[in-house]
Amino acid sequence: MTHPLPPLLLGLFRELKANGVPVGIRDYLDGIEALRLGFGQDSRAALRDLAIALWSRSDEERRVINRWFDVLPAPDDALAATIDDQLDRLDTTASEPTGAPTAPTARPTAQPGAGTTPAPATSLSPEATATQAERARVSFAAAREGSGLPIPRLASAPAIDEDYVLTPQPLVSPRDMAVLWRRYRRSTRHGPRTEMDLAATLRERCRRGLLCRPVCRPHRSNSARLLILADASPSMDPWRPFLATLAESLPLGRLARAEVRYFSNQPRRQLYATPGLTEPETRDDVLRRHAGAALLVVSDAGSARGALNRRRALQTADFLNEARRHFPATVWLNPMPKRRWAGTTAGLIADGPVPMLPVDAPHLLRAIDILRGNK
Incomplete structure (x- = not known):
């Protein structure tokens, strides 16, 4: 029994991802476009050369591609026929008019032994077909119970037979954060x-x-010390990778002392050692231990939900006034865009004496300069 040929090198693409090759959506779409232009359709060797040219950057990646083609069961004729069939299906899907409703259609199924993957029949309403031709529907569903903001998910599959591999892109890479921490220096002589x-x-x-x-x-050595207070409430879930980057990059900054403590919504009587809000410690003990250091607070301050809580703003202002007695420099980083602060608790906090900055490369650089004492 022979295995069906994966459509349009999808099996090879998944094999490369499984082996850690950094290929993404753009690379897969480039492969489809090259096939549409006629490249790689003459023989198995031509298709192999196309895949190597598009998706390999090292000898190991070329070996992965060669191994995949060596175990491919389909002969050259079946390979070319399958590629033509898949391209015809994609072209047909792309050429369907989006302005008028279309009748429900079923995808053609291949005869046994043809070497192609049987595609299940689908039945869609005319409205759904027209909408899918324009864009994929998106619904919102919570990731888990009590997780805060809902996460967008696809309500229906796209109209084309493609798998998209989404690679998370951090706001700031750990290397860039380490470079920023190196800028935070206070050189003194001791020892x-x-x-x-x-x-x-x-x-x-x-x-x-x-x-x-x-x-x-x-x-001379760097005597700069830093305390980071990070908000780990559900509204900060989209920026958990950024908080992880902050914690991971601190040891690379060569600071004299740096520590991260977590809170939920606002710094109350207790601060925590983990993002899961475990291992509590009293806030006063943390502030006294880091007296004289710089303070960096990371929180959306209610702007993610668009909420205005005056009591929270007053309590946060009291905390910042207390912190200013212990820390010579304090900066608040808000990952939400600045235009979203107006009319929320963040807007009231931003009007206070502690500068509140968005999270991007220029403002992170500005935050470091403020922590150094350059107002």
């Missing part, structure tokens, strides 16, 4: 005297006329 002080050595030589040994001083 053993192992570095020669040339100016002091010359002065000592001129004063005594005889120099027994050079004058040494401690090396």
